[in-house]
Amino acid sequence: MDEQIVDTILERHNEQPSALIGILLDVQEEFHYLPKEALTTITDRLNIPLSRAYCLATFFKAFSLVPRGKHIIRVCMGTACHVRGGLKILEKLERDLKVKTGGTTEDLQFSLDAVNCLGCCGLAPVVTADDDIYGKVASTKTPKILKKYSK
Numbered sequence: 032m033d034e035q036i037v038d039t040i041l042e043r044h045n046e047q048p049s050a051l052i053g054i055l056l057d058v059q060e061e062f063h064y065l066p067k068e069a070l071t072t073i074t075d076r077l078n079i080p081l082s083r084a085y086c087l088a089t090f091f092k093a094f095s096l097v098p099r100g101k102h103i104i105r106v107c108m109g110t111a112c113h114v115r116g117g118l119k120i121l122e123k124l125e126r127d128l129k130v131k132t133g134g135t136t137e138d139l140q141f142s143l144d145a146v147n148c149l150g151c152c153g154l155a156p157v158v159t160a161d162d163d164i165y166g167k168v169a170s171t172k173t174p175k176i177l178k179k180y181s182k
């Protein structure tokens with residue numbers, strides 16, 4: 032872990048304990064997870080208990096304590112998407128990425144998640160890649176989606 036990056040993030044938030052969530056979000060965005068060393072550095076510098084950072088890290092889904100991929104692929108498993116083949120798409124992505132749902136590829140490029148309704152059921156079945164939404168996805172199209180995010 033690059034301590035310099037954590038320093039920069041802390042300075043950006045004026046080392047304010049009240050900015051802890053924002054600091055953790057920035058660290059998550061930078062490293063794609065919350066490294067233990069980063070949490071220790073942050074809580075030491077903010078003079079707050081390490082447990083406070085862990086409480087937030089485990090409460091909010093935006094945070095991960097284990098390394099995650101640079102790109103997060105989510106497959107909607109809500110009712111509308113499930114009925115229209117969401118599971119088939121999820122299984123195809125597991126094969127494409129050679130990773131189980133909830134897992135991260137060895138090269139740390141992708142994490143694959145199954146999620147509940149994304150709120151755009153008219154587009155079912157829905158897949159998201161980072162902040163991009165793909166609707167009416169056919170399982171044959173998953174390699175094309177992944178290719179857009181490959182290094």
Ligand code: FES
Nearest residue numbers: 107109112149152
């Ligand atoms: S069920 Fe998939 S977007 Fe609503």
